[in-house]
Amino acid sequence: MAKKQFKAESRRLLEMMINSIYTNREIFLRELISNASDALDKRYYEGLTDKSKNVAKKDLWIRVNTDKEARTITIEDTGIGMNEKELESNLGTIARSGSAEFRDALEKNTSKIDIIGQFGVGFYSAFMVAKKVTVDTRPAGSEEAFRWVSSGEDGYTITSIEKDAPGTTITLELKDDTDEEKFGEFLEEWKIRELVRKYSDYVRYPIKMDVTKSIPDPTDESKTIDRKEEETLNSMVPLWKKNKSKIKDEEYNEFYKGTFSDWEDPRKVIHYNVEGNVSYTAMLFIPGKAPFNFYNNDYESGIRLYSKGVFILDNAKDLLPECYRFVKGLVDSDDLNLNISREILQQDRQVKALAKSIDKKITKALEDMLEKERETYEGFFDDFGLNLKYSIYKTYGADKEKLQNLLLYRSSKEDKYVTLKEYVERMTEDQKEIYYACGSTIEDIEKLPVLSKVRSKGYEILYFTDAVDEFVIRMMMDYDGKPFRSVSEAGLDLDSEEEKKAREAAAEENKELLEAMKNALGEQVTEVRISSRLTEDPVCVVAGEGMSIEMEKVLSQDPMNKGMKANKILEINPSHPIFDKLKTVFSRNPDALAEYADILYDQALLIEGLPIDDPAAYARRIADLMVQAAVPEADPAEPVEAEVVE
Numbered sequence: 001m002a003k004k005q006f007k008a009e010s011r012r013l014l015e016m017m018i019n020s021i022y023t024n025r026e027i028f029l030r031e032l033i034s035n036a037s038d039a040l041d042k043r044y045y046e047g048l049t050d051k052s053k054n055v056a057k058k059d060l061w062i063r064v065n066t067d068k069e070a071r072t073i074t075i076e077d078t079g080i081g082m083n084e085k086e087l088e089s090n091l092g093t094i095a096r097s098g099s100a101e102f103r104d105a106l107e108k109n110t111s112k113i114d115i116i117g118q119f120g121v122g123f124y125s126a127f128m129v130a131k132k133v134t135v136d137t138r139p140a141g142s143e144e145a146f147r148w149v150s151s152g153e154d155g156y157t158i159t160s161i162e163k164d165a166p167g168t169t170i171t172l173e174l175k176d177d178t179d180e181e182k183f184g185e186f187l188e189e190w191k192i193r194e195l196v197r198k199y200s201d202y203v204r205y206p207i208k209m210d211v212t213k214s215i216p217d218p219t220d221e222s223k224t225i226d227r228k229e230e231e232t233l234n235s236m237v238p239l240w241k242k243n244k245s246k247i248k249d250e251e252y253n254e255f256y257k258g259t260f261s262d263w264e265d266p267r268k269v270i271h272y273n274v275e276g277n278v279s280y281t282a283m284l285f286i287p288g289k290a291p292f293n294f295y296n297n298d299y300e301s302g303i304r305l306y307s308k309g310v311f312i313l314d315n316a317k318d319l320l321p322e323c324y325r326f327v328k329g330l331v332d333s334d335d336l337n338l339n340i341s342r343e344i345l346q347q348d349r350q351v352k353a354l355a356k357s358i359d360k361k362i363t364k365a366l367e368d369m370l371e372k373e374r375e376t377y378e379g380f381f382d383d384f385g386l387n388l389k390y391s392i393y394k395t396y397g398a399d400k401e402k403l404q405n406l407l408l409y410r411s412s413k414e415d416k417y418v419t420l421k422e423y424v425e426r427m428t429e430d431q432k433e434i435y436y437a438c439g440s441t442i443e444d445i446e447k448l449p450v451l452s453k454v455r456s457k458g459y460e461i462l463y464f465t466d467a468v469d470e471f472v473i474r475m476m477m478d479y480d481g482k483p484f485r486s487v488s489e490a491g492l493d494l495d496s497e498e499e500k501k502a503r504e505a506a507a508e509e510n511k512e513l514l515e516a517m518k519n520a521l522g523e524q525v526t527e528v529r530i531s532s533r534l535t536e537d538p539v540c541v542v543a544g545e546g547m548s549i550e551m552e553k554v555l556s557q558d559p560m561n562k563g564m565k566a567n568k569i570l571e572i573n574p575s576h577p578i579f580d581k582l583k584t585v586f587s588r589n590p591d592a593l594a595e596y597a598d599i600l601y602d603q604a605l606l607i608e609g610l611p612i613d614d615p616a617a618y619a620r621r622i623a624d625l626m627v628q629a630a631v632p633e634a635d636p637a638e639p640v641e642a643e644v645v646e
């Protein structure tokens with residue numbers, strides 16, 4: 001029988017599972033039971049929608065059995081089963097996780113546990129406790145059955161077998177006990193009972209086990225004898241149907257982790273009932289951490305949909321708005337048609353009403369979190385804030401009203417997040433605009449020359465460090481009637497009447513100088529002018545009408561946008577000594593002015609983090625200046641070389 005090899009990622013993952021030192025190995029049972037439960041859901045749903053395949057609820061169950069002698073645990077289900085092809089593709093590769101990030105993560109192999117957790121690698125977790133895994137399976141509606149066997153890294157085999165009934169039986173041959181680890185513990189009744197209670201209590205199908213009961217000995221009443229009896233280990237009440245006040249945090253956490261394959265507790269649980277046009281129960285979770293692939297295309301969003309406790313479909317996208325695509329969870333409604341399909345979902349009126357209601361509830365929950373649990377919210381925002389911003393941008397501002405109060409920014413005021421509302425509340429009396437500055441990091445922004453004047457006026461400046469930030473506020477236009485204004489925008493005007501007059505006078509007086517500089521720089525700038533925003537630095541470049549400097553940076557990363565440039569204006573600080581120097585050069589040697597203009601313009605670009613056209617020419621000019629620069633003559637009294645001490 002030919003052995004087949006696992007796909008490369010699967011093999012590496014298996015290796016990790018086999019050699020795992022993860023202390024939480026016991027979750028293998030949860031993962032396998034959860035797979036069984038999904039398979040039962042699929043079979044039951046098929047029966048409901050296709051009467052010819054009708055299955056009675058009583059025939060749907062999971063059974064766990066242990067055999068101490070053979071050191072095996074079996075998990076049997078009467079679910080949908082797998083055909084040969086499914087068996088091959090589902091268990092021969094990592095179904096969900098063949099993504100690029102996953103491969104990268106495996107490659108780096110930094111924190112193994114994290115990887116295991118973030119990708120929810122389900123079935124393979126069996127190899128944390130088993131040295132050999134056998135999967136017998138027969139798909140519902142077929143006579144053919146197959147056996148998949150693997151002892152780990154060296155591959156797997158698939159053979160045809162006989163199997164009485166549809167469903168899947170997984171047999172784990174446990175690893176040998178060592179001094180440190182007692183795998184044999186998983187063969188104990190009490191252990192299985194404990195694990196099912198802990199992780200799988202709410203599975204809506206019975207998880208049965210033959211347990212040993214002591215009963216009075218019929219021949220001698222003073223004694224007891226042991227008898228095997230079948231018992232259902234789980235309570236089967238869906239957690240979301242239980243009274244909220246009776247549910248402990250721990251129960252929510254275990255349910256979340258078990259159902260949505262996360263290793264970490266959720267950051268927030270939103271559990272509620274709605275009675276009305278559409279009546280439903282929702283149990284929604286905000287994950288504790290953004291999944292690896294959250295910002296990639298292969299991230300699947302959506303929530304689970306149930307109708308009267310019956311699972312209908314997973315990842316129902318139409319129930320979740322894009323802006324909240326990080327939310328996991330489920331909705332159970334009494335008003336939905338069981339035959340609803342993904343296609344119908346999009347048009348169904350009830351579904352639309354449901355989605356709208358869910359949207360509102362999540363918004364409210366986030367607003368409450370921001371108000372009452374600031375720290376938790378900030379953690380949430382670190383993970384998912386970018387998604388909120390993208391939504392405002394992508395909806396051309398349509399999501400503005402809903403999301404603007406959920407945004408957080410760093411600012412010049414203190415080393416903390418600020419909301420737009422808080423910003424506006426602490427604006428100074430004469431302040432009419434919301435100021436912001438862009439850069440890749442806070443440190444970069446704080447070095448920008450253009451910041452100082454705005455700061456000196458006592459105005460707070462929002463720091464935009466995400467590439468999308470400025471695009472977002474262009475969509476928002478304003479907040480609470482206050483327009484956003486970049487400190488690097490030509491239109492920024494902070495001068496008093498007096499200052500304005502002085503600037504105009506200086507501009508008038510140096511008109512020819514400024515014009516000559518503009519001519520020297522040519523098309524690169526639309527204007528060279530006297531600055532009102534610089535205090536210590538000699539020059540800066542600001543954007544005129546249209547695209548901002550920051551947008552040019554972002555857009556230029558895409559080759560499609562090559563050549564899209566901001567209209568740049570070079571501003572000169574009239575109180576900087578360089579300005580006097582320029583005047584002198586212009587009056588005595590106007591031809592040399594072009595060199596000065598070039599150097600200053602390149603400097604201004606560099607400070608903004610923009611590339612300069614000809615770095616070699618720039619370097620040459622600076623070197624020339626250094627050569628020309630006056631250096632004090634060495635004092636002849638001082639010996640040039642160190643004296644040699646005899």
Ligand code: ADP
Pocket residue numbers: 035036039077079080081082090091094095096120121122123124168261
């Ligand atoms: P996940 O469950 O996260 O998709 P797994 O590695 O746990 O990933 O399982 C891979 C796939 O194998 C499942 O998606 C499912 O299609 C199939 N599978 C696993 N266990 C069973 C089972 N007991 N019955 C039917 N199909 C199963």
